[in-house]
Amino acid sequence: MNVYLQIHPKDNVLVALKDLPAGEEIAFNGDTITLLNTIPAKHKFTIEAIAKGSPVVMYGVLVGKALTDIHKGDLITVNNLEHDANAFHDKDANYAWQAPDVTPWKDRTFMGYHRTDGQVGTRNFWLVIPMVFCENRNVGVIKTAFEKGLGFAPAETYNSQVEDLVSLYKSGNLDAVKTYEPHPTTHQIQRSSVFPNIDGIKFLTHEGGCGGTRQDSDALCALLAGYIHHSNVAGATILSLGCQHAQVSILQAATKKLNAQFDKPILVFEQQKLGSEFNMLSTAIKETFMALVEANKLERKPAPLSKLVIGLECGGSDGFSGISANPAIGHTSDLLVALGGTTILSEFPELCGVEQELINRCETEDNADKFIRIMRAYESQAESVGSGFYMNPSPGNIKDGLITDAIKSAGAAKKGGTSPVVDVLDYTEYVTKPGLNLLCTPGNDVESTSAEVGSGANVVLFTTGLGTPTGNPIAPVVKLSTNTKLAQKMPDIIDIDTGSIISGEKSIAKMGEEILDYVIEIASGNVHAKAEILQQDDFIPWKRGVSL
Numbered sequence: 001m002n003v004y005l006q007i008h009p010k011d012n013v014l015v016a017l018k019d020l021p022a023g024e025e026i027a028f029n030g031d032t033i034t035l036l037n038t039i040p041a042k043h044k045f046t047i048e049a050i051a052k053g054s055p056v057v058m059y060g061v062l063v064g065k066a067l068t069d070i071h072k073g074d075l076i077t078v079n080n081l082e083h084d085a086n087a088f089h090d091k092d093a094n095y096a097w098q099a100p101d102v103t104p105w106k107d108r109t110f111m112g113y114h115r116t117d118g119q120v121g122t123r124n125f126w127l128v129i130p131m132v133f134c135e136n137r138n139v140g141v142i143k144t145a146f147e148k149g150l151g152f153a154p155a156e157t158y159n160s161q162v163e164d165l166v167s168l169y170k171s172g173n174l175d176a177v178k179t180y181e182p183h184p185t186t187h188q189i190q191r192s193s194v195f196p197n198i199d200g201i202k203f204l205t206h207e208g209g210c211g212g213t214r215q216d217s218d219a220l221c222a223l224l225a226g227y228i229h230h231s232n233v234a235g236a237t238i239l240s241l242g243c244q245h246a247q248v249s250i251l252q253a254a255t256k257k258l259n260a261q262f263d264k265p266i267l268v269f270e271q272q273k274l275g276s277e278f279n280m281l282s283t284a285i286k287e288t289f290m291a292l293v294e295a296n297k298l299e300r301k302p303a304p305l306s307k308l309v310i311g312l313e314c315g316g317s318d319g320f321s322g323i324s325a326n327p328a329i330g331h332t333s334d335l336l337v338a339l340g341g342t343t344i345l346s347e348f349p350e351l352c353g354v355e356q357e358l359i360n361r362c363e364t365e366d367n368a369d370k371f372i373r374i375m376r377a378y379e380s381q382a383e384s385v386g387s388g389f390y391m392n393p394s395p396g397n398i399k400d401g402l403i404t405d406a407i408k409s410a411g412a413a414k415k416g417g418t419s420p421v422v423d424v425l426d427y428t429e430y431v432t433k434p435g436l437n438l439l440c441t442p443g444n445d446v447e448s449t450s451a452e453v454g455s456g457a458n459v460v461l462f463t464t465g466l467g468t469p470t471g472n473p474i475a476p477v478v479k480l481s482t483n484t485k486l487a488q489k490m491p492d493i494i495d496i497d498t499g500s501i502i503s504g505e506k507s508i509a510k511m512g513e514e515i516l517d518y519v520i521e522i523a524s525g526n527v528h529a530k531a532e533i534l535q536q537d538d539f540i541p542w543k544r545g546v547s548l
Contacts, residue, residue: 008060013044037075042319042401044076059410062086083390083404085353091368093360099338111300111524119231120307122458122523123199127236132209132244143203150192187533195296202473210244217245222428225254226454232474234295235265237288242272306340311457312415315445318465319401320482322411324501325463330417331512337419342434345416346441346448352389353406354413362421370424431456446540469493470538471531478529
């Protein structure tokens with residue numbers, strides 16, 4: 001196994017692939033580098049002396065400037081490097097793409113749910129949605145009733161542990177309480193014997209709908225419309241209070257904007273009109289049950305891979321993200337695009353420093369201009385409240401080698417592969433063009449994943465180096481570890497280990513191909529992502545204020 005990696009020939013730092021002790025001599029390009037510090041795996045060290053104020057380059061791009069003189073063989077830290085990134089401007093070059101060979105997948109299909117508007121779902125869900133946070137409790141009541149009544153309720157794994165502890169406590173055996181060791185159980189997807197063609201009923205609680213700006217409520221309605229229009233959704237039950245900013249009429253207009261012939265059933269129940277809670281919920285439960293009878297009639301049928309829409313996401317990133325999992329799903333993205341499918345790259349604060357490359361990859365000047373406009377407005381908004389993209393890396397990111405936002409961004413952008421950018425979407429805009437789409441979202445994992453799914457992603461590939469347990473209510477979120485140590489430590493949340501790229505056992509291309517094969521199995525319902533099994537149904541709308 002190599003002990004270091006130079007990502008790009010222009011780089012003046014190397015990435016340690018394992019812990020390297022101080023004093024070790026590294027042979028590189030005919031030179032010898034003596035390490036002046038212990039270099040933890042995932043961190044970077046210099047191949048030459050770098051004067052104060054001089055650039056530090058990774059992935060072939062500017063990722064920071066030296067805060068102090070940095071000696072050859074020094075560890076890069078927050079104390080000697082600060083964020084810096086290349087400026088960007090109008091599109092200045094045409095982009096030629098060499099698509100990968102997709103012969104092995106040309107005639108492959110997945111088993112999906114065909115909707116009347118031409119979309120094909122990887123799951124068949126019914127949604128229950130509150131228009132305002134005032135209805136969250138009522139949504140919870142319906143959730144308990146339906147999940148228990150139809151068999152979708154998760155296994156009560158931890159209830160028995162509490163019962164055991166109570167029993168030991170009541171017997172007066174405190175020593176037994178202290179030494180009690182529960183036995184782990186295997187989680188499984190809960191299926192309904194009543195409605196076998198329905199994958200579940202999902203509940204999108206949120207804290208919005210009123211009290212914020214009208215822009216907030218309009219954005220919320222647009223996001224919820226995207227979920228109702230989504231290929232994985234058969235229809236929705238809507239609970240409204242009545243007086244809130246997020247009116248049902250705004251939601252209905254948003255769904256018609258997405259599809260003028262929108263024909264999915266939407267059941268609306270307004271509490272201030274219907275009176276008692278009992279009356280409203282009893283009516284909602286009965287009518288929803290009748291709608292489920294119809295939704296259950298839809299069965300999986302073969303569909304071309306071009307009907308897949310994959311979200312490309314990361315969270316809890318580390319110093320290996322940009323050299324293993326991210327480029328691996330980037331290759332998966334290229335394969336799917338070559339097959340006529342659609343991919344979505346989001347998290348705009350994590351594209352800082354690689355904007356020009358993406359601008360030049362835009363197929364049209366209009367898309368390039370839109371990307372520039374959104375990025376500059378977002379950065380300006382962040383700076384207006386005393387923040388900025390440079391503050392994006394989290395403490396966990398920094399601890400594991402992502403010292404500046406530009407370092408993080410250069411690796412994060414690898415999720416988008418190398419294909420041309422066919423469209424640039426603002427928050428809540430829905431994908432309409434096959435190919436790689438850029439979607440404006442914050443870098444926050446759940447806000448971004450929620451947005452990708454709201455824009456049409458029917459499978460999400462989510463890379464993580466530190467371990468992130470997030471999922472989504474209606475789309476499978478496949479978790480990929482950047483390193484094998486994480487996959488072994490958190491096997492209950494990791495679906496695919498890409499650490500074999502770091503060890504040199506597999507190439508990025510080979511791993512990307514295996515990921516596509518896995519996505520096909522996930523999309524067909526033959527396999528379920530760990531987040532689905534754990535019912536990790538995270539949903540956070542973005543209030544368009546500053547959220548990095």
